[in-house]
Amino acid sequence: MADRDPGTLRAIEEVHADEMADARTKTKRKQLFGALAAGIALIGGGYTAYDVLSASKHAVTDNAYVGADVAQVTSQVSAPVAAVLVQDAQRVRRGDVLVRLDDTDARIAVARAEADLQRAIRRVQGLMATDNGLGAQISARDADIMRAEAEVTAARASFDKARIDLDRRKALVTSGAVSGDELTTVRNAYDNAAANLRAAQAARAQAAAARNVAVGDRDANRAMIANTTVDTNPEVLAARAALDQARVDLERTVIKAPVDGVVSRRQVQVGQRVQPGATLMLVVPVQAAYVDANFKEVELAKVRPGQPVKLTSDLYGEDVVYHGKVVGFSGGTGAAFALVPAQNATGNWIKVVQRLPVRIKLDPKELDAHPLRVGLSMNVDVQLAK
Structure with missing residues (x-):
């Protein structure tokens, strides 16, 4: 080194x-x-534990809105508006008077219908009384026929005698036993007897025709009253129905609240002439409000009717919790009922996860304590575990 x-x-x-x-x-x-692997494992384990212990037991969405079966208040008669007794946002009870219409025409119609009913009753009573008179006329026509028959018999006897006398005189004319004047007198008597016979026969035919007319009048009269009394006669029943309709129209000039609720979208003013079917206002039954929660189709596998639900609204915040129950599912998704449904049969199809409305019934006592309004947003938590 x-x-x-x-x-x-x-x-x-x-x-x-x-x-x-x-x-x-x-x-x-x-x-x-x-550390990363441990973290991922920890997150995965935590998610698995959350899914098993909590998420799998809840179906949650914030795509939910308050709804109610709104009652439309409409006019059922045509009349000017005399008074409007409510304003928008006013609470009303079922049966409260909302609008009064001018009832002048309706009252006149009732009076006219009452008069028509009395006229019909008197007419039917007259028909029943006429039946007896027509029976008497038929009896009188029978007597006329009998008298005409007797006159025909007498006239025929006179005619036969005159014919025999004429034949005898004709046989004696050639012998000179009968003068020409006498023959002429007998011939005239024969002609008069023949004329009297024809007149008697005509009178008999006229009497028979008069009887037939009387029988026809009686039958026609009886057809109007057959198997009925004055009260059950069709003419009287029709007049009474017209009177009932007139009275109903008079009652309809006072428009009342059909349900308990809050007045909304009032569109009627004093002096306005309303037509049948025209919407005057809405009454929203907020005490019977419900929630339609739009869940994704992949979230509904375990949702069943009758499951408990917890809800909160953006109006009151999380401090106010509503409790309800799943009532059922809509018959189709929002796309299925759209004005322009998706054409999924085309080649340019892209799958989109659909949402299905779930109807949730709320607790009326909680609604009374914390009223909701139609269209408000709600947060929904369906308790899947029992």
Whole structure:
């Protein structure tokens, strides 16, 4: 070592130092890789433990919104608005008066319908009374026919006698036993008897026709009242139905709240003439609100109706927790009910994870303590474990 020059020694020392540095670097690298592997293993184990102990027992989403079966308040008659008794955001109870319409025309219609009903009742009563009179007319026509028959019989007897007298006189004319004047008198008597017979026969036919007319009038009258009373006659029933409709239309001039809730989107003003079916306002039943949570389809494998749910709203924060239950699933995804559905049958198809609305019923007592409004955002946590 003493024979080596100082430069060689320094080179050897530098090489040895580099080797030591490389060894330390490799050792440190191994330690880092070991720490990284341990960290990954720890994270994987933690995620696995979280998934087994917690995540697999929950289905969570913040894509959820408050909904309610909103009641539309519409007019069912055409009339001017006389008074509007509520404002937007006002709470109302079922049966509270919301709008009053001018009922002048409706009251007149009721009075007219009442008069029509009384007229129909009197008409039916008249038809029933007429039936007896028409029966009497038929009896009178029968008597007329009998009298006409008797007159025909008498006229035929007179005609037969006149014909016999004429035949006898004709036989005696050639012998001179009967004068021409007498023959003329007998011939005239024959002609009068024949005319009387034809007149009697015509009177009999007229009496029979009059009876047929009376029978037809009676049958027509009876058809109007057959198997009915005054109250059950179709004409009276139709008039009574028209009166009921007029009274209903009068009642409809007072528009009432169909459900308990909050008035929203009031669109009616005093003096406005509303038409049937026109929406005047909405009544939102906030006390019966629900939540539609839009879960990804891959998150719904273990979600079942009846499972408990915890919810928080952005309105009240995490301090207010709502409790509910899964009611069921929508019949289709949002894309399926879109106005322009996706054309997945085309060649340019890209798979997109769909979301399916899940209906959640809320606790009415919690809703009463902390009211929600339609459209508010909610955070949903479905408890999958039992």
